[in-house]
Amino acid sequence: MCGIIGILGTEAVAPRLLAGLRRLEYRGYDSAGIATDHDGLIDRRRAAGKLDNLAKVLEDQPLPGTTGIAHTRWATHGAPTEDNAHPHATDEVAVVHNGIIENFKPLRDELIARGRVFKSQTDTEVVCHLISEQVEKGLDPVEAVRVTLKRLHGAFALAILFRSNPDLLIGARLGSPLVVGFGETESYLGSDALALAPLTQRICYLEEGDWCVLTRDGTTVYDRDDQPVERPVILSGASDVTISKGNHRHFMLKEIYEQPIVVAQTLRAYVRGFEGQVSLPTEDFDLSSVRRVTIVACGTSFYAGMVAKYWFEQFARVPVDIDVASEFRYREPVMEEGGLALFISQSGETADTLAALRHARANGQKIAVVVNVPTSTMAREADLLLATHAGPEIGVASTKAFTCQLAVLATFAANLARAKGRLSADEERNIVRHLSEAPAALNGALAYDEAIEAMAPMIAKARDVLYLGRGPDYPLALEGALKLKEISYIHAEGYAAGEMKHGPIALIDENVPVIVLAPSGPLFEKTVSNMQEVQARGGQVVLISDYDGVEQAGEGCIATITMPKVHPLIAPLVYAIPVQLLAYHVAVAKGTDVDQPRNLAKSVTVE
The missing domain is CATH 3.60.20.10 (Aminohydrolase, N-terminal nucleophile (Ntn) domain)
Structure with a gap:
């Protein structure tokens, strides 16, 4: 703002x-x-x-x-x-x-x-x-x-x-x-x-x-x-060095490429690799008594919260409500005394999210925040501060802040699961091992930048684009669509892949590219089945999957983007890279202002 x-x-x-x-x-x-x-x-x-x-x-x-x-x-x-x-x-x-x-x-x-x-x-x-x-x-x-x-x-x-x-x-x-x-x-x-x-x-x-x-x-x-x-x-600790784009054409591209480093920095703050444990500053914060979690955020941070909902419920078996911050107070939510309310914001100053935080506090909730600015208002008003370590993010469309939020939220889910007695020592070690693999996997995803750039002009011609995903990749579909809208000004929508036949499939024709996020895993076959429904109706599919997935389902796609094969836990972090790069290269192909897209602000400090 x-x-x-x-x-x-x-x-x-x-x-x-x-x-x-x-x-x-x-x-x-x-x-x-x-x-x-x-x-x-x-x-x-x-x-x-x-x-x-x-x-x-x-x-x-x-x-x-x-x-x-x-x-x-x-x-x-x-x-x-x-x-x-x-x-x-x-x-x-x-x-x-x-x-x-x-x-x-x-x-x-x-x-x-x-x-x-x-x-x-x-x-x-x-x-x-x-x-x-x-x-x-x-x-x-x-x-x-x-x-x-x-x-x-x-x-x-x-x-x-x-x-x-x-x-x-x-x-x-x-x-x-x-x-x-x-x-x-x-x-x-x-x-x-x-x-x-x-x-x-x-x-x-x-x-x-x-x-x-x-x-x-x-x-x-x-x-x-x-x-x-x-x-x-x-x-303040704020750097007085002028922030530059380095060798990159835009801040957004520079920040996409910084993700392996900043995710590693963020994980280093919360993971004890040698001991196979997550370590959050929860000494004065009793997580074992948490019976319900309420997640509140806006925009990209909301999609990070949607991914976290899957993790919290899968690992900790704690029910999670999630709300867009601008709607939270006005639906008069029912909040149990002593419940945990989790707020996610890049700036820590987002007006809707801050107002929701104060509403939750007034209703007896313990407050945890995930923010990139540890001196922000939300950080100062929280009971539990979980800082990301993304560094200053200059591009208005969030990239590295999003993946760092996911890294923090994954460790928080594991910590909550341990506090609730839902996680054995071996299971926690496995989570830590997979999280520790994320920076290298992000680097591997960046290796496909040129391939994504080569296919971008094909998407740049479209007026409408659809993104599909299942499970935690559904929020990634929403995030991919948001990124494309924000910086290329192409209308895009994200859907849970299984919802296509409940209406959106009517939009499918040869002029509507469909981006499908389908990493190998328990939901791969069902996602591919939905993708084939699109292809049967003349849809132009771009498949984003790992080598095995592309081998099995790439036939008939107008393009494929091959990602490293990763554990489902870290797939949302890794698959953020191709949707960010695709949006970036489409915007460059269209000649829009990538770092400062029209009508948008980095920190939205009004309701």
């Missing part, structure tokens, strides 16, 4: 603000802007589209000033135009905002009735006018912000600049993350630690409802009751 950076500096800030925005590009955006306070006025530069457009504006019209705020916007209210780009400003105040002001419409109507003139279609502009009104009445900026925050409903992270106070920045957060950074002679605001990494490693995370006042004399943090509070200052 949108990115924020603010600098209360001692030297020109515009170049550093632009550099900070570049570090936030991975979040997804469709416009950007910078505002500074200098010579008694607020000055802005904004542009629709990519940051290069803003850089050209700044080159033509340099922006002086030692205090400033900057923003990359992902449109929610109003089209991605320059007028709707942040920062929004009046003569007195400039504001950047992540999130949604849910009551902006009545506030806007009220402000217009009092003669305020709006220049954008955004919800954010009401914040500018509300603060400006208070300043124009004679309130000092801190009091003006305090009064205004009480009127805002929804989710927001705000950074606020004042014309009459160039030595002041104010930030606030409710439902959307905001970080304060501490330098030797400067102070900073950022939507995450990565944005501030070149500027400082000393940061604090604002908690829910906090707001902060940054001055030359120091920083004061207030809680939601406007009481001064101390928040711990930590070392």
